Every structure is written in C-alpha cells, then in structure tokens.
Amino acid sequence: GNQLEAEIGINPTNANNVVIAASNQNSNSSALLISRSFDGGKTWAYSSLGSAQDHYSSTTPRVDPHMAFDSFGNLYVVYEVASSSSEIRVMLARSSDGGATFTTTTAVSGQGLNVDYPILGTGPDATNLARQTVWVAYTDTRSDRVRIVGARSTGKGNLSTFSAPVTVGDG
Numbered sequence: 001g002n003q004l005e006a007e008i009g010i011n012p013t014n015a016n017n018v019v020i021a022a023s024n025q026n027s028n029s030s031a032l033l034i035s036r037s038f039d040g041g042k043t044w045a046y047s048s049l050g051s052a053q054d055h056y057s058s059t060t061p062r063v064d065p066h067m068a069f070d071s072f073g074n075l076y077v078v079y080e081v082a083s084s085s086s087e088i089r090v091m092l093a094r095s096s097d098g099g100a101t102f103t104t105t106t107a108v109s110g111q112g113l114n115v116d117y118p119i120l121g122t123g124p125d126a127t128n129l130a131r132q133t134v135w136v137a138y139t140d141t142r143s144d145r146v147r148i149v150g151a152r153s154t155g156k157g158n159l160s161t162f163s164a165p166v167t168v169g170d171g
Contacts, residue, residue, distance in 0.1 A: 013073035016040040019099035021065040029061035036099035053104040070122040070132040072156045078120045090118040096157035107136045107162050114142040
C-alpha cells in the first residue's frame with residue numbers, strides 16, 4: 001500500500017521491539033498503520049490506530065504521526081485528528097505492550113483549527129528522576145508559535161493528564 005509520514009521507534013527495555021507508525025493513504029489516512037516486530041525486524045505484525053482507539057469518525061484522516069518510547073518501555077504515538085469541522089485535536093496513543101494495543105488520550109484541544117505538526121519527546125522528569133515526562137509540542141498556526149504540553153509517567157502503563165499549553169518564547 002501507500003504509507004507516508006513514517007516514524008520508527010526502538011524500545012529501550014527490549015531492543016528487539018521495533019515499531020513503525022505511518023499514515024495509510026489506502027484508507028484515506030483514516031487510520032495509522034502500526035507495524036511491530038519483537039525479533040529485531042525479522043518478522044512483523046500489523047494493526048491500525050484510529051477510530052477504535054480515539055472514538056472519532058472512521059473517515060477522518062489521522063496525520064503527522066510521531067513516536068517515542070520512554071525509559072519504562074511505554075510507547076507513545078502522537079497525531080492530529082479533526083474532532084469536528086471546527087477543531088483539530090492532538091491525540092496521544094500509549095502502548096505498554098510494545099505496540100500491540102493502545103490507549104488514547106487527548107493531549108491538546110480547544111485550539112480550533114490552529115494546530116499543526118505535533119511532535120513529542122520523552123525523558124527524565126526534572127523534579128523527580130524516578131519519573132518520565134512526555135512532552136508534546138505543536139505549531140499554533142494563529143500565532144506562528146510553538147506551544148508545548150507535558151504529562152508525567154511513574155511506570156509502565158501510567159500517564160498523568162497533560163498540562164495546559166504554554167507558548168515557547170523566542171525572547
């Protein structure tokens with residue numbers, strides 16, 4: 001098929017767990033293709049990430065996927081989806097089983113149609129090194145500024161709610 005906007009991640013707790021996420025144009029990008037391997041890329045299993053997880057229309061495109069693992073082995077996939085004709089949301093899908101199943105939460109909402117190109121990063125929580133922080137950044141197209149939200153994880157399968165968006169300044 002025709003997949004694009006692909007990202008790849010390798011689980012830091014199991015280097016044989018390799019996961020790829022991509023927009024699947026064969027389905028009008030209404031679902032992300034998730035490909036996962038548990039044997040270092042010798043064999044692959046495929047699944048979709050879409051309306052079954054985020055509960056939005058099965059015909060709405062899901063675009064701009066980006067992914068990262070945290071040090072606990074949680075996999076995060078961030079992407080955009082229109083929740084209505086007047087709002088684009090940034091969704092974060094989390095997997096604690098190497099990309100086999102996902103739980104989805106909203107990372108950014110309430111911004112209208114002014115959201116583009118979400119990216120994410122994970123790393124130690126500066127306030128408590130036993131935790132991980134998941135950072136999601138996106139472009140606010142109304143102000144032409146980068147905004148960022150964060151959530152904390154204390155272990156496998158665990159994630160707090162996201163903070164309110166903060167504008168990343170250039171001053």
